Amino acid sequence: MLAALTGMGLSAAAGLNAYIPFLVVALVSRFTDLITLPAGYEWIDSNWAIGIGSALLLAEIVLDKIPAVDTINDTIQTFIRPSMGGLIFAASTAASEVDNSAWMQDNPWVSVVLGVIISGLVHTGKMASRPVINAGTAGVGAPVVSTAEDVGSLGLTLIALIAPVLVIIALALLAWLLIWMWLRVRRWRRTRRDPAYQPG
Incomplete structure (x- = not known):
């Protein structure tokens, strides 16, 4: 269960910034004993993976802060962020001793x-x-x-790795924020279509 919560937190963080949870997992695996990546995922903490991930993170940090360019970047990231979320969820659950005998190991594609x-x-x-x-x-x-x-992605990544139980609270807050933003977007679009519209 804790491994699943860690995976959920890391994949949610990847939805905000694909490269922050990837690099944190890579560096933690490389320099600490907190994560030991299993066969098939050991490339994540390799020099070339960390180097490419760092370069992509730098580009993401810059591009995502430029109006209009951020929208183009988000369109491109539509393919990258979910893929990274799937990768990092699978890697984190596979690395957990808890899941070595759990149903996720028998069904890796579920992760x-x-x-x-x-x-x-x-x-x-x-x-x-x-x-x-x-x-x-x-x-x-x-x-x-x-x-x-970016700060939220980093914070959620650290919570997922250090205190996965708190991921439940973090994801609840994130879900509330996303729903609130979705309602604001709907209200804004409706106001643009009908300037006379007065939200209740």
Whole structure:
């Protein structure tokens, strides 16, 4: 159960920023005993994987803070963030001794699918809200929100690794935030279609 919570937290973090949970898992596996990546996933903490991940993270941090460019970046990331969520969920559950005899080991694709779904949902909320934030703040909100998302991704990653039980609370807060943003997006779009519309 704890391994599943860790995977859920990491995949949700990947929905905000694909490369932060990947790099944290890679570095933790490389320099500590907290995670030992099993066969098939050991490449994650290799020099080349960490190097490429670092370069992509730097590009993501810059591009995601530029209005309009962030929307293009989010479109590209539609394929990357859910994939990373599936990978990191599967890697974290496979690395756990708890799941060595659990049903997830017998059905490894379950971890991948769950990771893709969780990361995809978070990414969808992020992608839908960003154009509204940019339009509502004349682009000023893009770097602020992007920085908050990066911090949130890092925080959720650390929680998932150190205190996975708290992932339940973190995901509940994230779900509330995504629902709130979705309602705001709907209200904003309805107001644009009908300027006379007065939200109740």
